[in-house]
Amino acid sequence: MSIEVKNITKFYEQQKALDNVSFSIKKGEIVGFLGPNGAGKSTMMKIITGFVNASEGDVLVSNFNIETTKIDAQKNIGYLPEHNPLYLEMYVKEYLLFNAGIHKVSKNEVDKIIVKVGLQPEAHKKINQLSKGYRQRVGLAAALLHNPEVLILDEPTTGLDPNQLVEIRNLIKEIGKDKTVLFSTHIMQEVEAICDRVILINKGKIIADKKLNELRGNQDQVLEVEFDFKIEKQFIETIPYLKSADNIHDTSWLLTFNTTKDMRPVVFDFAHDNGLKTLQLNAKNKNLESLFRELTT
Ligand SMILES: Nc1ncnc2c1ncn2[C@@H]1O[C@H](COP(=O)(O)OP(=O)(O)OP(=O)(O)O)[C@@H](O)[C@H]1O
CATH class of the missing domain: 3.40.50.300 (P-loop containing nucleotide triphosphate hydrolases)
Incomplete structure (x- = not known):
């Protein structure tokens, strides 16, 4: 050392x-x-x-x-x-x-x-x-x-x-x-x-x-997604690695995943396979700067 x-x-x-x-x-x-x-x-x-x-x-x-x-x-x-x-x-x-x-x-x-x-x-x-x-x-x-x-x-x-x-x-x-x-x-x-x-x-x-x-890697992965139709929560819950799903409004969801794997393609495929269109899909992860603030305040 x-x-x-x-x-x-x-x-x-x-x-x-x-x-x-x-x-x-x-x-x-x-x-x-x-x-x-x-x-x-x-x-x-x-x-x-x-x-x-x-x-x-x-x-x-x-x-x-x-x-x-x-x-x-x-x-x-x-x-x-x-x-x-x-x-x-x-x-x-x-x-x-x-x-x-x-x-x-x-x-x-x-x-x-x-x-x-x-x-x-x-x-x-x-x-x-x-x-x-x-x-x-x-x-x-x-x-x-x-x-x-x-x-x-x-x-x-x-x-x-x-x-x-x-x-x-x-x-x-x-x-x-x-x-x-x-x-x-x-x-x-x-x-x-x-x-x-x-x-x-x-x-x-x-x-x-x-x-x-x-x-x-310790951070959860958070995605904000907007579909073209309103869907039921239990339907969304079939997506793998999902930790929580919050309905922001009508067709928009905040999805939290417990994995380091990039879940954007999975969510995109989920929508496609179920006849939905993905209007928006954004990664909302905290950057390290906000992580630092969280740990020190
Ligand atoms: N010579 C000193 N006598 C008394 N207190 C001191 C002395 N030097 C530092 N301190 C106190 O010890 C604490 C740690 O100070 P230090 O300077 O090590 O912090 P720091 O992380 O380097 O801060 P900064 O980023 O502002 O430089 C502070 O509360 C400071 O007021």
């Missing part, structure tokens, strides 16, 4: 920010850490990276305990904190060389990282002359310099315009091909765009830890 979080609880004085949180992330996974404001995402990331101590529990990064073997653990971690603290008066390359010095990384590596994160066009500028998207690239470059196995990115896309957003998401996806990545966000679409697993946290507790397709 690249990251193992075992029964972490964190108190800030009386307030419990994390409540017995456990999860593990395998080498090479990109995991979205999703939750509303104040859920405990940043606190969890600060504990994983060793900047804050837990009140209870243990974290291992690349098998090193973050509290008892902090230096070894931190060698394996690249961290982009929430507000990406950069020295704004420094030139991009100067800043990265400064970081390279701290990690005892060669100048050569700095040039490679600049190319990797697409900073070449802006590398000659001062950091305070850069757009937010390019500042994020500088933060990412600094996090990647010592070639860590694990990347912890705290809301890396917050405040970016739509173009920069797509660029940074693609970059994270690209970097994630050979790193373990945990990144936080409160945007479900972002998780869908970048990763295949999501850990959902709310009020300090993990409320879901699933592959995205499992999350989707």
Whole structure:
């Protein structure tokens, strides 16, 4: 395992920010850490990276305990904190060389990282002359310099315009091909765009830890269908996998199925075989965004 979080609880004085949180992330996974404001995402990331101590529990990064073997653990971690603290008066390359010095990384590596994160066009500028998207690239470059196995990115896309957003998401996806990545966000679409697993946290507790397709697969399938004639409910109930059928009005029905199989062709054939015409047939499934809202409110 690249990251193992075992029964972490964190108190800030009386307030419990994390409540017995456990999860593990395998080498090479990109995991979205999703939750509303104040859920405990940043606190969890600060504990994983060793900047804050837990009140209870243990974290291992690349098998090193973050509290008892902090230096070894931190060698394996690249961290982009929430507000990406950069020295704004420094030139991009100067800043990265400064970081390279701290990690005892060669100048050569700095040039490679600049190319990797697409900073070449802006590398000659001062950091305070850069757009937010390019500042994020500088933060990412600094996090990647010592070639860590694990990347912890705290809301890396917050405040970016739509173009920069797509660029940074693609970059994270690209970097994630050979790193373990945990990144936080409160945007479900972002998780869908970048990763295949999501850990959902709310009020300090993990409320879901699933592959995205499992999350989707757990949902009932809901179809809204309109026929050209009024029919009896018991007639509709002969359709397989039907969980419930609600008559919205005269000839329109809301059908809920308990299967992942696409039921639209089945409903269409049912109508055809029984001399009915299908005037409308729409999938009404909740998207993951509304599922997230349901789980966290
Ligand atoms: N240093 C601190 N002292 C006291 N309370 C804190 C401290 N840092 C965080 N908290 C509290 O702990 C809870 C979790 O905060 P945290 O920043 O971890 O949430 P988050 O999920 O990262 O939120 P956001 O999405 O808004 O960044 C919040 O109620 C917050 O007010």
